[in-house]
Amino acid sequence: xxxxxxxxxxxxxxxxxxxxxxxxxxxxxxxxxxxxxxxxxxxxxxxxxxxxxxxxxxxxxxxxxxxxxxxxxxxxxxxxxxxxxxxxxxxxxxxxxxxxxxxxxxxxxxxxxxxxxxxxxxxxxxxxxxxxxxxxxxxxxxxxxxxxxxxxxxxxxxxxxxxxxxxxxxxxxxxxxxxxxxxxxxxxxxxxxxxxxxxxxxxxxxxxxxxxxxxxxxxxxxxxxxxxxxxxxxxxxxxxxxxxxxxxxxxxxxxxxxxxxxxxxxxxxxxxxxxxxxxxxxxxxxxxxxxxxxxxxxxxxxxxxxxxxxxxxxxxxxxxxxxxxxxxxxxxxxxxxxxxxxxxxxxxxxxxxxxxxxxxxxxxxxxxxxxxxxxxxxxxxxxxxxxxxxxxxxxxxxxxxxxxxxxxxxxxxxxxxxxxxxxxxxxxxxxxxxxxxxxxxxxxxxxxxxxxxxxxxxxxxxxxxxxxxxxxxxxxxxxxxxxxxxxxxxxxxxxxxxxxxxxxxxxxxxxxxxxxxxxxxxxxxxxxxxxxxxxxxxxxxxxxxxxxxxxxxxxxxxxxxxxxxxxxxxxx
Amino acid sequence: xxxxxxxxxxxxxxxxxxxxxxxxxxxxxxxxxxxxxxxxxxxxxxxxxxxxxxxxxxxxxxxxxxxxxxxxxxxxxxxxxxxxxxxxxxxxxxxxxxxxxxxxxxxxxxxxxxxxxxxxxxxxxxxxxxxxxxxx
Ligand SMILES: [Zn+2]
Numbered sequence: 001x002x003x004x005x006x007x008x009x010x011x012x013x014x015x016x017x018x019x020x021x022x023x024x025x026x027x028x029x030x031x032x033x034x035x036x037x038x039x040x041x042x043x044x045x046x047x048x049x050x051x052x053x054x055x056x057x058x059x060x061x062x063x064x065x066x067x068x069x070x071x072x073x074x075x076x077x078x079x080x081x082x083x084x085x086x087x088x089x090x091x092x093x094x095x096x097x098x099x100x101x102x103x104x105x106x107x108x109x110x111x112x113x114x115x116x117x118x119x120x121x122x123x124x125x126x127x128x129x130x131x132x133x134x135x136x137x138x139x140x141x142x143x144x145x146x147x148x149x150x151x152x153x154x155x156x157x158x159x160x161x162x163x164x165x166x167x168x169x170x171x172x173x174x175x176x177x178x179x180x181x182x183x184x185x186x187x188x189x190x191x192x193x194x195x196x197x198x199x200x201x202x203x204x205x206x207x208x209x210x211x212x213x214x215x216x217x218x219x220x221x222x223x224x225x226x227x228x229x230x231x232x233x234x235x236x237x238x239x240x241x242x243x244x245x246x247x248x249x250x251x252x253x254x255x256x257x258x259x260x261x262x263x264x265x266x267x268x269x270x271x272x273x274x275x276x277x278x279x280x281x282x283x284x285x286x287x288x289x290x291x292x293x294x295x296x297x298x299x300x301x302x303x304x305x306x307x308x309x310x311x312x313x314x315x316x317x318x319x320x321x322x323x324x325x326x327x328x329x330x331x332x333x334x335x336x337x338x339x340x341x342x343x344x345x346x347x348x349x350x351x352x353x354x355x356x357x358x359x360x361x362x363x364x365x366x367x368x369x370x371x372x373x374x375x376x377x378x379x380x381x382x383x384x385x386x387x388x389x390x391x392x393x394x395x396x397x398x399x400x401x402x403x404x405x406x407x408x409x410x411x412x413x414x415x416x417x418x419x420x421x422x423x424x425x426x427x428x429x430x431x432x433x434x435x436x437x438x439x440x441x442x443x444x445x446x447x448x449x450x451x452x453x454x455x456x457x458x459x460x461x462x463x464x465x466x467x468x469x470x471x472x473x474x475x476x477x478x479x480x481x482x483x484x485x486x487x488x489x490x491x492x493x494x495x496x497x498x499x500x501x502x503x504x505x506x507x508x509x510x511x512x513x514x515x516x517x518x519x520x521x522x523x524x525x526x527x528x529x530x531x532x533x534x535x536x537x538x539x540x541x542x543x544x545x546x547x548x549x550x551x552x553x554x555x556x557x558x559x560x561x562x563x564x565x566x567x568x569x570x571x572x
Numbered sequence: 573x574x575x576x577x578x579x580x581x582x583x584x585x586x587x588x589x590x591x592x593x594x595x596x597x598x599x600x601x602x603x604x605x606x607x608x609x610x611x612x613x614x615x616x617x618x619x620x621x622x623x624x625x626x627x628x629x630x631x632x633x634x635x636x637x638x639x640x641x642x643x644x645x646x647x648x649x650x651x652x653x654x655x656x657x658x659x660x661x662x663x664x665x666x667x668x669x670x671x672x673x674x675x676x677x678x679x680x681x682x683x684x685x686x687x688x689x690x691x692x693x694x695x696x697x698x699x700x701x702x703x704x705x706x707x708x
Contacts, residue, residue, distance in 0.1 A: 081648050211648045227639065228618060230649060231631040244636075244645045263619055272635075310639060 058425035064113075064138040065192060066375065066426025068204050071111035071140065075101040077207040078152065082197055085215040085238060086222075086258060088182035091174045093118075094160035095215075097198050100207075102152050108143045113194035113201035118161035120198075125155050137194050137201070157198040164195075171195035175319045177259060177278055182220060184258035185330065187323040190428070193251035204373045204469050206248035215240040216258050223257045223276050225249060225328040226311045245326070246310045248467050250371055255325040257316045268296050272312040281317060284335040289315060291357050298395040299365060299388065302455065303462050307369035315357065322356040324363030324385075331356055345408030349393060349401045362388035365462055373469035376421040378429050379495065380470065383419070383437015390438060391458075406442050407563050409435035420472060420495045439566035440494040446564040447490070447528055448483060449539070457482045489522040497521045502568040503529060503542060507555040514558060517546045519570075530561035537561055596681055598693040601657055605698040610655035612690075612699050615669040626659070626690045628699030634665045643676040656680040659690060 058066070077099070084095030099112065114120065115137050123130045123141055131142045147153055163172045171188030172195060186196055194201040211229075214222040215238045226245035233239050245254075262282055265274040273292055277285040292315060300306060306313060311327040318330040321340065333356035334340055344350040366384035386409065394402035412435045419436055421427035445454045457479070464478060476491050493501055502519040518525050523544060530537035532553065540549055551558060560569045604610040614621050614629040621631040640646065650656070656673050658666040663684030673680035683690065690696070 083648075209645075211645070213648070227636055229632065229636055229645065230613075231618065231621065232649075233628050233630075235628065242649060246645070 058422075058427065061136045062426045063424075064111075064136055065201060067424045068202060068374075069111075070105075070107070071109055072200060072202060072205070074103060074105045074107040075110055075153075076104050077101050077200055077205045079209055079211075080199065080207050080254075081211040081213070082254065083211075083213040084197065086184060086256070088174055088184050088217065088220070088258065091162050092160070093163060093196065094121075096156050096158045098154060098156050099198075099200075100152065100154045103147045103149050106146050106149045108146050110141050110143075111200070112139045112141060112157060112198055113137050113192065114139055114157075114159060114198040115164060115195050117164045118159050118198075121158035121160055123155055123157050125153070130155065137192075139198070159198055172256075173319070177319070179260075179278070179280065181260045182217070182258065183260075183319055184216075184256065185318045185320070186255045186257075187318075187320060187325075187330065189252040189323065193254060197254070199251045199254075201251055203250065203371065203375055206250060206371070206469065208248055210245040210249055210254065212243045212245065212254065212256075213240055214256050214258070219260070220258050221261045221276075223261060223314060223316050223328060225253065225255060225326050244311075247308050247326070249326050250368065253324070253326040253368060255323070255328055255330070257318060257328065257330065259317075261317070266293065268293055271296070271306050271309050274312060274314045275316075276314065277317040281335065285317065288335040288354060289357070291354050292361070294396060295353075295358055295361060295392060298392050299362065301395060302391055303365055303459055307364055307462075307466055313361075313364070315361075322360045324360045324367050326364065326368040329357075329360045329364070331360070333357070345405050346411070347404045347408035349397065349405040349408065352397055352401075353392070355389075358389055358392050359385060362392070365466075369466040370462055371469045373471050374423050375426050375428055376423045377470075377472050379419050379433040379437040380472065380475070382434045383440065386434045386438035387441040390442065403563055406439065409438060410566070413439070415498060415500055418496050418498055436494070436566070443494075443564070443566045444479070444487075444490075446530070446561070447487075449528075453482070486524075489520075489524040490527050493520050493522045493525050500566065500568045501525065501527065502570055503560060504570050504572070505555075505558070505560075506546075506572045507558070509554060512552060513548050513550050514555075515546050515548050516540060516542050518542050518544050520544060527565075529565050529567065532559065533557070534559050534561075596683065598683075598685070598690070598695065601683065602694050602698040604655065605657070605695060610657055611650075612695060613656050613658045613669070614660070614687075615658050615665050616660050624687055626687055626699060627696040629659075629695075632669075634660070634669050637669050637672045640672060640676065646676065646678075650678060652677070654678065657683055659683040659685065659687075661686050 079100040081098040083097070084093055086093055116134055120132060120139065123132055125143060128144060133140045141155065171191035172186045173184070175183045175185070177183040188195050192201040193199040210226070212224040212226065214224060215234060216222050218233070218237055218239050222241035224241070224243040226243040229242040229244045231239060231241055257276070260278065261276040262279045263274060263276050264282070264286065265272060267273065273296070275285060275289050296306060296313070308327045314328045316328055316330050318332045321332045323330045333354055337352065337354050338344055338350045339355040344355050362385040363381060366388060367381035370380065372378055372380040390402050390406045393405045413432050414430065415432065415436070417430045419429050419433040421429045445451070448454050460482070461475060461478060465474070472491065472495060476488055479487050499521065504517050504519050506515040508514070518527065526541065526543040528539050528541045531540055532538045532551065555571050562569060601610070605612055612626060612629045613632050614625055615632060615634040615637065617633045617635060618631055625631065656678055658669045658673070658680060660666045663682055666682040670680040670682040685693070
């Protein structure tokens with residue numbers, strides 16, 4: 001997810017009385033302005049409700065959305081074929097989704113999700129029309145008999161209706177481009193895929209592959225995830241655009257981008273890089289998107305590959321800032337460096353690259369290839385991808401810039417709630433998951449203090465969990481094995497606790513010594529840290545018990561490497 | 573399909589080996605398309621297709637077909653009994669596409685003609701999806 005939203009929210013929190021219009025980027029054009037305002041309002045609403053959600057018990061709707069109960073766990077998705085028609089003028093969607101799945105346990109009922117303002121035209125199982133019940137956005141589908149465990153089943157879910165817009169940027173938006181042509185795009189990580197198509201709207205289970213067939217007016221193009229398969233004139237003023245996704249995909253990543261696009265492209269070895277932009281922006285895009293290839297090379301340097309080579313990589317212009325849709329990354333950063341032309345981390349590094357290209361594409365590795373099994377663990381998407389930005393900076397501009405850039409994120413962190421939330425209730429974590437997540441990984445690199453091993457581990461995390469959904473505990477297990485020590489209390493403190501570890505230092509200048517310990521919530525917390533004189537650090541291994549170190553340095557001269565370890569320091 | 577005009581099409585449905593391309597009569601192709609017994613596939617890349625194409629032809633680039641390891645990704649779009657006429661500019665890419673279609677057990681033929689020749693032969697009209705294949 002694009003993390004501009006987090007910044008806008010924090011701006012709003014600090015300056016609660018400013019109007020939303022004040023939050024939009026200063027240089028946006030007249031055309032962009034209303035879209036921007038709407039987008040910000042939408043995201044602020046989403047985030048506000050999310051942060052509220054953390055303070056109250058989950059609603060029935062959130063439980064239905066987030067809980068991986070019997071009617072979801074009894075089956076394993078194999079395949080979707082979403083086949084719909086979109087009328088941009090009437091803002092109307094109609095069509096069907098073929099859902100193929102394997103029963104993991106014998107049952108006669110499953111849960112599929114679709115927002116309740118859509119009409120369910122019929123649900124068909126072979127020749128049999130199935131009964132269903134709706135509870136909010138959940139659809140419980142009843143089969144006439146038990147489906148035995150191990151059997152493969154297929155249903156066709158026919159639906160139609162006008163998607164309900166939420167804060168005008170409600171998962172699917174019907175806009176006009178600056179020239180007044182229709183521009184229909186989706187970005188539904190917050191709202192969920194069921195805001196525009198019937199799907200198993202959760203994070204744990206992904207189909208192995210998918211076909212996407214979108215029929216739009218002949219004068220428009222649709223770009224979706226996966227490889228372009230074919231374009232078929234339906235003969236009634238509509239053209240069907242077909243795409244094939246040959247890897248597992250998160251349901252919220254499934255996307256449509258309907259507009260008057262022109263395409264250009266290049267290749268990197270066997271990898272195709274295709275770009276879709278409005279004709280008026282072609283020249284600007286041809287210049288700005290030159291950043292894609294070096295970025296790909298940087299990430300391929302770290303991870304050995306682009307995760308979805310068969311399906312290729314696409315970058316597609318949209319009227320919102322951007323989203324990591326798998327193999328169809330969307331872009332709306334105004335063809336400018338930084339975040340919408342501004343220095344995002346405020347330390348003079350962000351303006352060297354286009355934040356949206358790098359961040360959203362970074363998600364191809366973390367978020368899309370490696371995915372969290374529950375929204376509670378979304379730091380695996382956002383914290384890791386923010387760290388990938390830092391890795392990119394290090395590769396392209398060097399270690400010093402990377403260190404500055406990484407530490408530049410500190411002042412965006414609130415440390416007001418844990419960044420992993422309760423499971424099974426669809427509680428989106430606080431925005432700290434981006435920045436604190438990245439700074440936590442940066443800290444672990446320095447705990448390990450062996451870059452060769454560190455980069456091998458980063459790659460191993462990707463290799464181990466790619467095309468799978470994982471939980472933080474599984475990552476911890478891998479880290480523990482590679483570090484050869486139990487890091488669980490460190491993960492617990494940074495991810496499940498609110499407060500940063502505080503290094504308490506008590507100086508006894510007469511004795512030329514300093515006493516040190518960690519003040520943390522986790523009693524077993526023990527983490528090395530570098531102290532002393534910058535350029536000549538010495539490693540100490542504090543625990544929650546006092547220990548003493550001899551030092552010639554006075555309290556004032558005694559430094560702690562807080563640029564390498566994201567911690568607080570209290571000197572007495 | 574209607575039988576009214578199928579007199580020229582029996583070669584499409586037999587079990588005989590694919591007909592060498594030079595013997596394919598475009599009039600027969602036109603009838604097959606009109607009868608909905610076949611589809612016309614443009615195997616050039618999308619940007620070429622967007623520039624100039626036989627109306628109603630299906631754009632399915634050779635670059636995509638080359639990626640196919642099984643028939644499965646084609647199944648949502650091509651039924652097993654569909655006959656494919658593939659074309660490009662000079663019949664080179666379409667010949668490569670036909671080899672792929674044939675390997676995947678589709679009945680496919682390469683047309684050596686380019687877009688303009690195919691339009692001149694009336695394939696654009698015959699290929700309009702909603703046009704009735706029945707003679708008036
Ligand atoms: Zn993100």
